[in-house]
Amino acid sequence: MTWEMVFVLFTVGCMMCGLFFEIARPALIIFLTLTFFTITGIITPQEAAQGFSNQAMLTIAMLFIIAGTIKKSGIIDRLITNLLNSHDSTQKALLKMIIPFSGFSAFLNNTPIVITLTPVIRNWCEANKISPSKFLIPLSYATILGGTITLIGTSTNLIVNELMLKEGWQGFSIFTLSIIGLPITILGIIYLITIGHRILPNHKVMTEMVKEKYREYLGEVLIDKGCPLTHCTINEAGLRNLKGIYFISIIRGNERITPIKSTTIIKPGDRLIFTGDLSTISEIQNIKGIHLETNTCPPLDELKTNKTKLVEAVVSHHSSLLHKKIKDTQFRAKYDCAVIAVHRSNERIKSKIGDIVLKPGDTLLLITGPDFQKSGIEHDFYVMTHVSQNVYTKSDRKKGWISISIFFIMLSLVSFHVVSMFTAVLITTTLLLLFRIITPSEVKQYIQFNVLMIIACSLGIGTALSTTGTAQWIANKLVLLIEPFGVIAMLVTVYIITNIFTEFITNNAAAVIMFPIIIEISNQVQIDPFSLAVIVTIAASASFITPIGYQTNLIVYGPGGYTFKDYIKVGIPLSFLVMVTTILVVYVTWI
Numbered sequence: 001m002t003w004e005m006v007f008v009l010f011t012v013g014c015m016m017c018g019l020f021f022e023i024a025r026p027a028l029i030i031f032l033t034l035t036f037f038t039i040t041g042i043i044t045p046q047e048a049a050q051g052f053s054n055q056a057m058l059t060i061a062m063l064f065i066i067a068g069t070i071k072k073s074g075i076i077d078r079l080i081t082n083l084l085n086s087h088d089s090t091q092k093a094l095l096k097m098i099i100p101f102s103g104f105s106a107f108l109n110n111t112p113i114v115i116t117l118t119p120v121i122r123n124w125c126e127a128n129k130i131s132p133s134k135f136l137i138p139l140s141y142a143t144i145l146g147g148t149i150t151l152i153g154t155s156t157n158l159i160v161n162e163l164m165l166k167e168g169w170q171g172f173s174i175f176t177l178s179i180i181g182l183p184i185t186i187l188g189i190i191y192l193i194t195i196g197h198r199i200l201p202n203h204k205v206m207t208e209m210v211k212e213k214y215r216e217y218l219g220e221v222l223i224d225k226g227c228p229l230t231h232c233t234i235n236e237a238g239l240r241n242l243k244g245i246y247f248i249s250i251i252r253g254n255e256r257i258t259p260i261k262s263t264t265i266i267k268p269g270d271r272l273i274f275t276g277d278l279s280t281i282s283e284i285q286n287i288k289g290i291h292l293e294t295n296t297c298p299p300l301d302e303l304k305t306n307k308t309k310l311v312e313a314v315v316s317h318h319s320s321l322l323h324k325k326i327k328d329t330q331f332r333a334k335y336d337c338a339v340i341a342v343h344r345s346n347e348r349i350k351s352k353i354g355d356i357v358l359k360p361g362d363t364l365l366l367i368t369g370p371d372f373q374k375s376g377i378e379h380d381f382y383v384m385t386h387v388s389q390n391v392y393t394k395s396d397r398k399k400g401w402i403s404i405s406i407f408f409i410m411l412s413l414v415s416f417h418v419v420s421m422f423t424a425v426l427i428t429t430t431l432l433l434l435f436r437i438i439t440p441s442e443v444k445q446y447i448q449f450n451v452l453m454i455i456a457c458s459l460g461i462g463t464a465l466s467t468t469g470t471a472q473w474i475a476n477k478l479v480l481l482i483e484p485f486g487v488i489a490m491l492v493t494v495y496i497i498t499n500i501f502t503e504f505i506t507n508n509a510a511a512v513i514m515f516p517i518i519i520e521i522s523n524q525v526q527i528d529p530f531s532l533a534v535i536v537t538i539a540a541s542a543s544f545i546t547p548i549g550y551q552t553n554l555i556v557y558g559p560g561g562y563t564f565k566d567y568i569k570v571g572i573p574l575s576f577l578v579m580v581t582t583i584l585v586v587y588v589t590w591i
Contacts, residue, residue, distance in 0.1 A: 004042060004468040011036060012461065012470075012513070019505040022359055022548070025322050026506055027453040034457040037464045047467070051459030055422050056162035060155045060455065061447050062425040066407055067109040068446030069438050073400020076104070076116050084124050090134055095193050097121070098138055102146030102185050106153045107411065110143035111448070114552040118384050118559055122205070133203040136556035137570055138192045141544055143552055145188040145578075148541055149181035150174055151421065152411075156507045158421075159455060160537045163462075163515045169529060172537075174414050174421070180538055180585045184578045191574055199570050203561030206343045206363050207312055207385075211300050217275055217341050217348075218300070219245070220293040225268040227289025235262040239272075241327070246353035248338035248367055249273040249303050258308045258367050259338035273297065275340050275353055300340075307370045311337070313381035314558045315362040317551060318450030321380055327354030335377060336369035346561045361547055363558025378445060384559040399437045406431050451508070458512040466516035475520030483525060487591055490525060491535055491583050494518060498539035499575065503549040511540040531590035535582065542578045544571030 015033040019026055038048040051057065070076070083096045097117075104113055117139060125132040147153035151161060151174045161171045210217050223230060229237040239247055240262060250257040250264065251271040257264060266272075271293075304310060315321060321329050332338055342349045342356050343363045349356050364381075366372075377383060410424035419427070432438050438446075465471040482493050494514070501510035514536045522529035543549035547557040547567050556562070 001473060002469065005470045005473055007040070008037075008042060008464050008468050008470045012465070015461075016501075016505055019509075023323070025318055025450070026509075027318060027450040027457075030454050030457040030461065030506075030509060034460045037461065042464050042468060043460060047463045048460045050463070051456035054162060054456065054459060056155075056158040057452055057455050059152075059158055059422050059425055061452055062429045063109055063152060063155075064448055064451075065429050065432070065438065065443055065446045066403065066425065067112045068442070069403045069432055070108060070400055070407075071112040071116050072442070073396050073403065075397060075400040075404070076113060077120055078397075080117055080120050081124075084121075090130055091193050091197055093124075094135060094138055094197065095189070097135065098142035098189055098192065101139065102142040102189065105143040105146030106149035106181070107407075110147055110154070111551050111555070112446075113143055114140055114555050115382050118382075118556060122384065122559060131202040131561075132205055133201050133560040133562060133566070134197065136560035137200060137553075137562065137566065138196065140550070140552040140556045141192060141196075141571075141574060142185075142189060144541060144543065144550060145181075145185040147181075148538055149178050149185060151177065153177075153181070154507070154541050155451060155455065156511050156540045157537055159459075159508055160511050160515065160533055160540075163512070164530075164533055167519065167529075169533070174411065177534070177537065179589060180534065180582055183585065184538070184542075184581050187577055187581060188574060191577060195573065196570050199573075201562070201566055203346060203566075205312075205559060205561045206341070206346075206365055207310065209348075210341055210365055218297045219274050220297040221272040221274065222291045222293050223266055223268060223270040223272065224289040224291065227266075227268070229266050229290070230268050232266055233262060234260055234264050234266065237266055241354075245274045246339065247272055247274045248340060251298065251303075256303060256305045256308065258303060258305070259332045259336065259369055261332065273303065303367055309368050309372075310340075310385070311366045311368050311372070312384045312559060313364050313366060313377070314384060314555060315358050315360055315364065316380060316382055317360045317554060318448075319358070319360070319380040321358045322360060323357060325354060326356050326358065335366075335380075336371035337366040340365045340367055343558060345563050346558075361554050361557045382555045399435075402435065403432060403437055454506055455508045455512075458506075458509040461509075462512040462516055465513065466519070471516035472520045475517050475524060478517070479521060479524045487525075487527060488583065488587060490521070490527065491531070491586060491591075492579070494521070494532055494535050495539045495579050495583065498536050499542060499579070502540045502543045503546045505549075507540045507543060507550060511536055514540070528590050531586050534586055534590065538578070538582045542575060542582075544574045544578075546571075 011033060015029055018024065018029040034048055037043050038045055079100065080097065083100065084093050088096065101113060101117065118136060121135050121139065122132045125135060151157050151172050157172065157177060165171045234240060234247065247260050248258065250260055251273065252267060300310065326339060339353050342353065344359065407428050410428050413419045414421050414424045478493060482490050498510055498514045501513060518532035518536055519529065521527065522532055543553065545568055547553045547562065547564065553567065
């Protein structure tokens with residue numbers, strides 16, 4: 001081994017540890033790794049920048065726009081509402097849900113689909129007294145499986161296809177992967193509505209748990225007439241940085257003031273509602289004119305008004321809040337809301353709200369003001385509650401159907417090799433803008449820049465593995481170890497390594513890191529490189545065992561009240577089923 005190979009292996013290992021332990025946002029960790037390789041001369045600036053102009057990455061960006069346009073039309077909401085019937089059994093309702101949306105995911109990015117459907121399914125489950133935990137993991141898994149059916153089903157498919165074309169190999173057609181995607185999707189759906197349905201837990205969701213035991217979450221302080229804090233602002237009264245407690249609302253007669261701002265004036269007779277640890281409230285109990293009320297705090301629903309709502313939100317992988325204390329984020333001012341509770345792995349974090357350091361997948365129960373939806377929340381949270389009743393006009397639905405029609409006309413042209421995939425999505429996006437179905441500001445909102453950053457930087461890291469000979473060294477060791485056991489053992493090994501990577505880093509990074517390795521394996525062993533590329537493509541998408549490996553798994557993690565163990569119990573059998581099916585189909589078709 002050369003020093004460059006040792007250096008690359010060490011740096012990539014550190015990157016993977018950073019991603020696994022979530023020390024920073026994934027996009028930042030991967031970007032810093034690419035920067036480090038560039039500064040140290042492992043790759044040239046030109047090689048580092050290649051990923052940012054990659055055609056597949058631009059295709060993915062435009063597919064985000066198309067999916068977002070269809071999502072905003074309300075067509076998906078209406079479809080799931082019509083499909084779910086209150087008289088259906090749980091299994092029948094589950095089947096009616098996951099079949100169409102695994103189909104949708106074959107052509108649309110599954111992240112907006114899951115974001116849209118989660119609150120709809122939650123509401124339906126609540127109305128029918130069914131645990132959402134029976135539905136939300138199947139929703140995520142079904143959309144992941146559906147994404148393996150076509151070239152545009154996931155960003156991973158497009159990235160691997162672009163890497164194949166760059167090597168001079170034959171790429172995927174739009175339906176090449178269907179020979180594997182369809183069988184694993186059908187088998188996966190059968191598993192989810194039979195064995196998986198029985199394994200899935202019956203968890204209560206965060207909102208229910210807080211409502212049932214609201215006195216464990218909320219306390220009340222009464223301001224008497226003689227209190228020296230009257231006519232002071234919250235900030236002047238020193239109530240912003242109290243140890244252990246966090247004020248979220250003021251009840252003033254029939255008025256509810258939520259969230260409390262620093263400039264809010266305290267008046268005699270105010271009831272200040274707080275969340276936090278009662279044992280730490282001694283520092284304000286000694287203030288004259290303040291009384292701590294026990295067992296008088298109003299139920300959670302009484303804090304709501306026409307302008308305020310109770311909202312559940314999941315901290316996203318790319319949130320600007322990650323690894324920061326809530327009190328350091330100017331939460332109230334930035335989002336016009338107050339945090340009532342934070343749950344992680346279906347357990348309440350019992351410490352002062354302001355001191356909680358946020359991580360991906362944390363579920364926040366918020367009481368929101370009227371400006372909550374205008375505060376740019378979509379980049380920091382997956383909102384799992386309908387903040388307001390969505391009313392979609394005929395114009396919205398018309399625009400949605402126009403978008404779908406244009407998109408599928410373009411896909412038909414791709415299928416008959418009239419235009420390339422890039423050209424098709426470029427034309428579709430241009431027409432959506434020309435017909436004013438979307439606005440330029442919405443385009444910016446729909447593009448998931450963090451995903452594009454991960455893809456672009458991962459391509460540069462893949463180049464580092466290849467140019468330094470690190471990929472060849474890894475391939476040599478794998479061939480030496482596995483070749484005596486035959487071709488199937490090699491396919492299984494490639495699949496398992498890729499799948500482990502995707503469970504703990506990201507699907508796109510896993511595919512890009514594995515690609516130069518399979519090139520070297522195909523050079524040393526008589527295996528069609530196309531078959532290895534297919535294995536990597538499917539394995540990189542088939543993330544079922546952890547909530548952190550795939551965005552949709554993280555989205556449903558908190559709202560379903562799941563624990564890490566739930567993903568392991570339900571995901572391992574499905575992962576095994578998908579792996580066996582994939583290996584058999586690849587072996588019969590391409591080996």
